[in-house]
Amino acid sequence: MIILAILAAIGIIVGLVAQSKKEAGAGWLTLGGSILLLLSFVLATFVIVPPGHQGVIVQLGKVTGRTLPEGLGTKMPFIEDIKHISIQTFKHEVPASSASIDLQDVATTIAINYHINPLHVDEVYRTLGHTDITEYVARFADPAIQETVKKVTAGYLAEDLILKRELVKKEIATLLDTWLGERWIEVETVSITDFQFSEMFTASIEAKVAAVQAVLEALNKLERVKVEAQQREAAAIGEANARIAIANGEAEYIRIVTAAQVAANESILATLTPEVLQYILLDRLGEDIKLMVIPGGQGLGLVLPQP
Known part of the structure; x- marks a missing residue:
């Protein structure tokens, strides 16, 4: 045309x-x-x-x-x-307040990174009437984020909003992706700032955390004492075993030496015949001792010197 x-x-x-x-x-x-x-x-x-x-x-x-x-x-x-x-990525932040399942006031800020669906920019312009998409996003995202936060946090205890932060963020992101997607706003990421509670609840949480920390410190101290006791017990057992080993070694040494001495004595005794004994006796007699031979093979007689 x-x-x-x-x-x-x-x-x-x-x-x-x-x-x-x-x-x-x-x-x-x-x-x-x-x-x-x-x-x-x-x-x-x-x-x-x-x-x-x-x-x-x-x-x-x-x-x-x-x-x-x-x-x-x-x-x-x-x-x-x-x-x-524009179909570029932008950031939009919305402060949100709600209540937990245990009726604790909760305040936070939700930040989303988004872009306009390129296939529906004509619908966005028809709805908006001009090209400032930040106004378009604020028109639909702000109430959607408020309702989403209220719906999700109402299913959690206030304490669990902190402990299960990633799960809470995932649920909020899923709902926002569905709701805003119907308005051709594509959510890329969702971020949650720290949840803020009343001063009284915050003080109770801090007290609980302090109590838990005290218990953990006591348990750690008890565990440390147990470990030290086990170490001392192991050292004592090791020292006792060492002493037993030394005693057993000494006993074994005495047994071996005694056995060797007994064996040596038995070997000596086996060689001491009557003839050998007489020879040793004669060899060790003094000069003043005289011998007298007893006939008939009855042995030797000793004549001792007179004093």
Whole structure:
């Protein structure tokens, strides 16, 4: 259609130029005006959509339902207009207050990173009437976040909102993704600031934490005492075993030495025949002791010196 309009404009200009030839004086003036008109017509046909945006085509004030991607595009000159809607990622924060299942007041701030669904930028513009999408998001996201926080926190004890923070965030993100997605707001991430409670509840939580810490410290101390006692017991057992081992070694040494001595004595006794004993006796007699041989093989008689 745009090409046909351009061709029609060229045809009109060619006709005007041909007509102007009949009027020699006005020929060049008509030609120049025709060229300027053609250039303005051509330039009005093309449009550039900036990066991170979609172009919504509006024809005589009416949203056509057609869009242009970023880059160079075309439109009907002087009839259609292009509205640029950002599809980039933005951040939106909403303070929210609610009550837990145990009726404790809860306050927090929900932050979402979002972008507009590129396939429905025309619907966003039709609903908004202008291109400031932050106003569009605030119009729908603020109440949705408030209701979501109230719905989710009402299912938890105040204490569990802290202990199960990741689970709470996941539930809020799931609900927001569904609710805002119906308004063509695509939620990328959801963040939750620290939950804030009443001063009385906060004081009770701090007291409970302190009590738990005291119990843990007592248990750690008891465990440390038990470990030290076990270490001392192990050391005592080790020392006793060492002493037993030394005693057993000494006893074994005495037994071996005694056995060796007994064996040596038995070996010596086995060699002491009567003849050997008589020889030893004679060898060790003093010079003043005289021998007397007793006939009949009855042995030796000793004659001791008189004093």
